Amino acid sequence: MNTVTVRNITFGTGTPLICVPLMGKTREEIVVNAHELLLQKADLVEWRVDHFSQVSDQAAVKSVLSALRDIMPATPLLFTFRSKKEGGECQLSDDDYFALNAMAAGSGLVDLIDVELFNDEKRIAQLVGIAHECNVRVIMSNHDFHKTPPKEEIIWRLRRMQELGADLPKIAVMPQTRQDVLVLLDATTTMAELYATQPLITMSMGKLGVISRLCGEVFHSSMTFGAVGQASAPGQISVSAMRAVLPLLSA
Numbered sequence: 001m002n003t004v005t006v007r008n009i010t011f012g013t014g015t016p017l018i019c020v021p022l023m024g025k026t027r028e029e030i031v032v033n034a035h036e037l038l039l040q041k042a043d044l045v046e047w048r049v050d051h052f053s054q055v056s057d058q059a060a061v062k063s064v065l066s067a068l069r070d071i072m073p074a075t076p077l078l079f080t081f082r083s084k085k086e087g088g089e090c091q092l093s094d095d096d097y098f099a100l101n102a103m104a105a106g107s108g109l110v111d112l113i114d115v116e117l118f119n120d121e122k123r124i125a126q127l128v129g130i131a132h133e134c135n136v137r138v139i140m141s142n143h144d145f146h147k148t149p150p151k152e153e154i155i156w157r158l159r160r161m162q163e164l165g166a167d168l169p170k171i172a173v174m175p176q177t178r179q180d181v182l183v184l185l186d187a188t189t190t191m192a193e194l195y196a197t198q199p200l201i202t203m204s205m206g207k208l209g210v211i212s213r214l215c216g217e218v219f220h221s222s223m224t225f226g227a228v229g230q231a232s233a234p235g236q237i238s239v240s241a242m243r244a245v246l247p248l249l250s251a
């Protein structure tokens with residue numbers, strides 16, 4: 001399996017990287033949160049732009065990106081618009097979704113973008129091309145906030161992401177039973193051992209799934225999301241707790 005290096009961090013080796021989401025609604029809140037995050041020494045920061053009240057205004061989005069770059073010049077920055085159907089705050093038209101991501105990729109201000117798998121594949125391929133030309137990495141993602149699909153389906157989605165040019169395929173699913181958590185871990189490990197060329201990011205959400213956010217080094221998930229203040233998904237625990245536990249679960 002390849003590793004993927006972005007600035008000073010490498011996916012696919014050692015303990016999972018810790019990504020902290022920025023969830024502010026206004027520019028002021030986002031800037032304050034960014035200063036708080038810096039103190040926590042996240043490996044990378046995800047701006048959840050779907051929470052930003054001016055997300056439809058590309059100039060406003062770009063101006064926040066510049067502010068974030070000034071505050072965190074060395075921290076890898078992931079740009080994520082999470083759509084409503086995959087657990088996000090709001091919805092954009094397909095045209096606006098792809099235009100927003102293309103703007104971010106071309107801005108020179110972000111290191112990674114998140115692209116949701118369940119979209120028109122031609123447009124995904126185009127966006128991946130733009131990102132790669134700009135030396136921006138693509139996390140391709142899929143979320144199921146209600147259930148855990150069967151192992152074969154999880155593997156199929158991760159493989160499809162890889163085929164579409166994802167640098168980092170990612171899936172987050174909701175367990176309804178303990179067995180579901182095992183399904184996610186089993187799918188991740190099988191994918192890693194048999195099919196993956198790229199480092200994977202997987203998690204089982206909610207309380208039952210917390211263990212999956214901590215054992216990535218054993219079961220081949222290369223990044224985990226930790227909260228500073230507001231969590232962006234059910235089951236996220238604090239960055240400080242993660243920093244304490246991850247080294248104990250080193251493979």
Ligand SMILES: O=C1C[C@@](O)(C(=O)O)C[C@@H](O)[C@@H]1O
Nearest residue numbers: 021080172203205225232233
């Ligand atoms: O895709 C993900 C994963 C996530 O949903 C989680 O479960 O930690 C959190 C989101 O902020 C991120 O974009």
